[in-house]
Amino acid sequence: MRTWLALAWVVVKELYRRKDFYVLFVLTALITLLSGSVTFFEDTRMVRYLREVTLLLIWVAALVIAVVTAARQIPAERESRTIFPLLAKPVTRGQVVLGKFFGVWLATGLALVMFYGFYLLVGVWQAAPGSLALGLQALWLHWVMLAVVIAMAILGSLLFSAPSVNSTVCLVVVGGILLVAGHLNTLAAAQPGWAGSLLYGLYFALPHLELFDVRDLMIHEHAPVAVGPFLVATLYAAVYAALLLLVAWWVFRRKALST
Amino acid sequence: MKPAVPSGVEPILKTEHLRVVYPPSRRGEAPKVAVKDLTLEVQQGEVFGFLGPNGAGKTTTMNVLLGFLTPTSGEAYLFGVNVRDPIARQRIGYLPELTYYYKFLTAEEILRFYARLFGLSRLEADRRIDQLLKLVELEHARNRLLKHYSKGMQQRVGLAQALINDPDLLILDEPTSGLDPLGRMKVREIIQRLKNEGKTVFFSSHELGEVETVCDRVAIVHRGELKIVGRVDDLVRSHQANLEQVFLRIIGYPTCLAA
Numbered sequence: 001m002r003t004w005l006a007l008a009w010v011v012v013k014e015l016y017r018r019k020d021f022y023v024l025f026v027l028t029a030l031i032t033l034l035s036g037s038v039t040f041f042e043d044t045r046m047v048r049y050l051r052e053v054t055l056l057l058i059w060v061a062a063l064v065i066a067v068v069t070a071a072r073q074i075p076a077e078r079e080s081r082t083i084f085p086l087l088a089k090p091v092t093r094g095q096v097v098l099g100k101f102f103g104v105w106l107a108t109g110l111a112l113v114m115f116y117g118f119y120l121l122v123g124v125w126q127a128a129p130g131s132l133a134l135g136l137q138a139l140w141l142h143w144v145m146l147a148v149v150i151a152m153a154i155l156g157s158l159l160f161s162a163p164s165v166n167s168t169v170c171l172v173v174v175g176g177i178l179l180v181a182g183h184l185n186t187l188a189a190a191q192p193g194w195a196g197s198l199l200y201g202l203y204f205a206l207p208h209l210e211l212f213d214v215r216d217l218m219i220h221e222h223a224p225v226a227v228g229p230f231l232v233a234t235l236y237a238a239v240y241a242a243l244l245l246l247v248a249w250w251v252f253r254r255k256a257l258s259t
Numbered sequence: 260m261k262p263a264v265p266s267g268v269e270p271i272l273k274t275e276h277l278r279v280v281y282p283p284s285r286r287g288e289a290p291k292v293a294v295k296d297l298t299l300e301v302q303q304g305e306v307f308g309f310l311g312p313n314g315a316g317k318t319t320t321m322n323v324l325l326g327f328l329t330p331t332s333g334e335a336y337l338f339g340v341n342v343r344d345p346i347a348r349q350r351i352g353y354l355p356e357l358t359y360y361y362k363f364l365t366a367e368e369i370l371r372f373y374a375r376l377f378g379l380s381r382l383e384a385d386r387r388i389d390q391l392l393k394l395v396e397l398e399h400a401r402n403r404l405l406k407h408y409s410k411g412m413q414q415r416v417g418l419a420q421a422l423i424n425d426p427d428l429l430i431l432d433e434p435t436s437g438l439d440p441l442g443r444m445k446v447r448e449i450i451q452r453l454k455n456e457g458k459t460v461f462f463s464s465h466e467l468g469e470v471e472t473v474c475d476r477v478a479i480v481h482r483g484e485l486k487i488v489g490r491v492d493d494l495v496r497s498h499q500a501n502l503e504q505v506f507l508r509i510i511g512y513p514t515c516l517a518a
Contacts, residue, residue, distance in 0.1 A: 010364070013363065084325075090347075
């Protein structure tokens with residue numbers, strides 16, 4: 001545990017010393033502030049619209065931070081050759097994968113806390129804070145969903161040669177899952193033969209990231225999610241992230257590294 | 260005359276019939292045999308030079324010893340532990356030929372990071388970091404980011420990180436390449452100091468004058484094969500020539516051309 005914590009610390013340090021993270025945060029904060037500066041209370045539809053826009057921005061920014069940061073971790077180590085002094089220490093490749101994963105996940109979590117904290121503060125300032133419990137649930141579910149995305153990007157970084165290709169593929173896949181995965185069973189039912197079976201296969205194999213999206217509940221001020229489904233969702237994400245990391249470790253273990 | 264391979268003592272470093280074959284990079288090409296049946300032993304307290312022309316298989320052998328590469332056949336051991344086990348690297352220090360470290364960290368941070376990977380306590384890490392920064396004369400720049408370091412300074416950080424765990428075996432890949440005369444002298448001093456402390460040093464170098472000065476024994480490899488292994492003074496005496504001439508004769512280069 002000490003090893004992957006040390007590795008995670010380096011990832012977090014890198015993220016907060018790089019400028020791209022601040023750019024995304026400032027951009028999102030500016031738009032959030034802009035939306036917060038509009039008078040909400042006379043028109044509830046406007047409040048909902050602005051909440052929707054702000055939460056969408058938070059989702060996009062968090063997704064970009066998670067995917068781009070995770071996708072470059074191991075390729076950057078190999079490209080800059082820092083992987084060699086690292087693996088010459090008593091560190092396994094599994095620990096490298098885990099350390100990188102936890103580092104990016106922690107760093108993304110910190111970014112999410114800032115984003116959601118800012119969103120809630122602006123809400124309080126505008127006297128339309130919404131439910132704090134639901135806000136915390138949304139933050140947690142968003143974060144565990146990103147664990148699956150980060151694990152996917154780390155696996156991708158071991159399969160694709162260029163981080164940019166991996167980032168693009170990951171963003172397209174995650175976007176596709178968020179938009180389409182929930183409807184695959186309906187599509188499968190309408191397809192005869194092997195096409196239907198294939199769609200059913202995909203429906204059951206893909207991680208349903210859309211289940212972690214509770215933005216609508218926040219926008220329309222619904223009650224928080226019940227504890228049971230909340231815990232099941234957390235477990236569901238943990239299982240998928242673990243499976244993806246296991247495959248990543250297996251791929252990395254078989255990779256020959258040559259100085 | 261002392262024996263070339265001292266017997267009766269457990270070697271610190273051992274390879275047994277090591278063979279590494281790289282798969283062909285293009286269809287139709289033959290696989291490249293980088294190391295052929297290499298059997299070697301290095302005893303405690305020795306400074307051992309691993310010599311050979313470019314492409315001889317030195318780096319490949321080091322890659323196997325450090326666990327970066329799995330041999331096609333044969334085994335390698337450090338302190339009697341198979342190099343496939345990361346524990347084998349607990350008591351070693353490694354300085355790669357080209358030193359690239361996390362440029363967004365300071366010298367102190369990077370040493371602390373590596374100290375944590377070795378499981379050093381905070382107190383012990385503090386003590387070692389102070390000691391090593393003094394040794395490599397970087398105390399004044401300990402809080403400066405590595406991206407602002409010169410090449411020579413980065414090489415010295417490399418040397419410090421290789422010594423962070425007070426290793427019993429130091430593996431150096433071309434430790435003086437790219438260093439100015441002062442830097443070379445510093446490296447020689449450190450090797451000598453380690454030797455006096457009873458540490459084992461295994462290093463590759465093209466600087467044969469330097470090897471002759473600091474090494475107890477050398478091995479010369481050529482085209483993946485071990486050509487000769489023995490004490491430096493014995494080789495020099497038996498060939499009636501300096502180490503450079505011995506080296507050239509062994510790899511089949513006409514020494515009259517070299518002269």
